[in-house]
Amino acid sequence: MLNDILDGLMSRYQQRVPDVAAVITAMIRDGLIKNAADIENDHIAFRTMGVPHLGVQSLEKIFLHYGYTKMDHYHFAAKKLDAWWYAPPAPQYPRIFISELRVSDLSKQAQDIIYSYTGDVKADPVTTLNLDDSQAVDTFLHGGLWRTPTLADFKVLAAESEYAAWVIYNRYYLNHFTVSVHNLPAGYNTVAGFNTFLEKNGFILNDAGGKIKTSPDGNLLQSATVARMIDAVFAGGETYQIAGSYVEFAERKVLPQFAHLPASQIERRHRREGFEAGNADKIFESTYTAQTKKSS
Template sequence: MKFTDQNPLSYFLNELFSRYRKAVPAVDTITNALIEHQVVGSQQEIVNDHVAFRTLGLPYLGIGSFEKIFLRHGYKKMEQYHFEEKKLNAWWYAPPAPVYPRVFLSELLVGELSSNAQEIINGYTSHIQKDPVDELDLNSGEQIAEYLHRPLWDLPTKKDYETLLGESEYAAWVIYNRYYLNHYTISVHTLKPGFSKLEQFNAFVEGLGIKLNDAGGKIKTSGDGLLRQSATVANMVKAVFAGGEQKEIAGSYVEFAERSIIPGTERYRDGFETSNADKIFESTYTSQIK
């Protein structure tokens, strides 16, 4: 994923991806192998199905804040998804032009957590008394890129992180990683034969020594059978917590999506599927990493 023009949307998406790929070794491992096998000529030829972000559903934060960035640049808000067990809401956003990826935004329903978990999260975020996105010049790709990598709250302590991890692994991921890019997604159906089906692509990726998320099976399939998704397990990163304590924790990962043409049309299946996404979330979960 790389855009050659320098409009604000292209600029901040390029910046996001540049930092993300440096932090997620699987991105370049897969890309380089695809180039070596002459499936693509460069990273730029890989079609990015969607990018995803995780947020905290709190006043001045969450989807209501984050979506302003994408709506300002022509994205259209589409369907909502709810994940009762994980206490999450999500929406997806259609891009202003086919060259751009879909966007999937999720938020933790903080008010549904235990009082202890809420107290921890509010302890880090209660100083945010106005929407930080409202202070940005949304016509500036540079300002947006800087914002998406700016810590909005202090580093958590290791104790607070581990307490949240025991109740909501999503909460723990966000409290440390903040609003960092959670994953990008390779559109496998756009690749050449031999790599364009998930069974083939997954075998290719596993042959590179990369572990796949097997929650609900390595391939998560929508009810209509037209959207199939897989993902790597998040890479481990050395986290340095407040006070200097360290621990290896889940970082980001890579997803793969295979969309099929809707019968009787010439259009590929669009949108997402709650049951698929529910299991994709677990790419950062301890059960998958270990």
């Protein structure tokens, strides 16, 4: 059932994010992989609102039910966000990263707009969801939790928090999936090498904080494409281009205590685990105007 849920998320995500198919096609064409199934998905990410009945405390129930374990907490003061990551029940599954907007830290105007939508949710919707019905879970993750926002409200939120604006329109839509590059062929198995491949193929990279985001210990390196703009239809039928989702790339280095192991014996548990707030802070900006204007 977890496979069904993850497949549902990925299929809709690929339909809406052209860069996914484009990256996979380029990887197959250049012989990095034979087919899409060869890609190791490092993690997937969701964005939520910290409001009554919703947010992380609600969404996480789905993945905890399927055997995920809640791990470290991260705080992003400037972006007014909190986040947690979740370790999968088995190594073939992706990690999950769920972030949450600290709505109470926003201006009263922004809070009033958000609550005018999320206030329609009177109880935690996950509590009434049959978590053993993968089809029901899949439908829930792609359904609307509140009514479609007006373009005017979207623009007011975007002026204060681009994250808030993204979530008010996209709800729980999958924000990104992540290609693990460290298991790819030599020359492509580092973020630096893979970025070269991406740019050679015309992909635009998020350069907030540099194109490669590196953890202080040097063992987690990440990069991401810039989200492409999509035509969003707002309440009343108004259409406006907004940031969609994007693709991320991660390189997890082998931990020093396992450096003696031959490459053929290296497993996920031998590599750097978890996330890094400094890296994630800049990855968030793949949907922000300063980055997306490069792709428009």
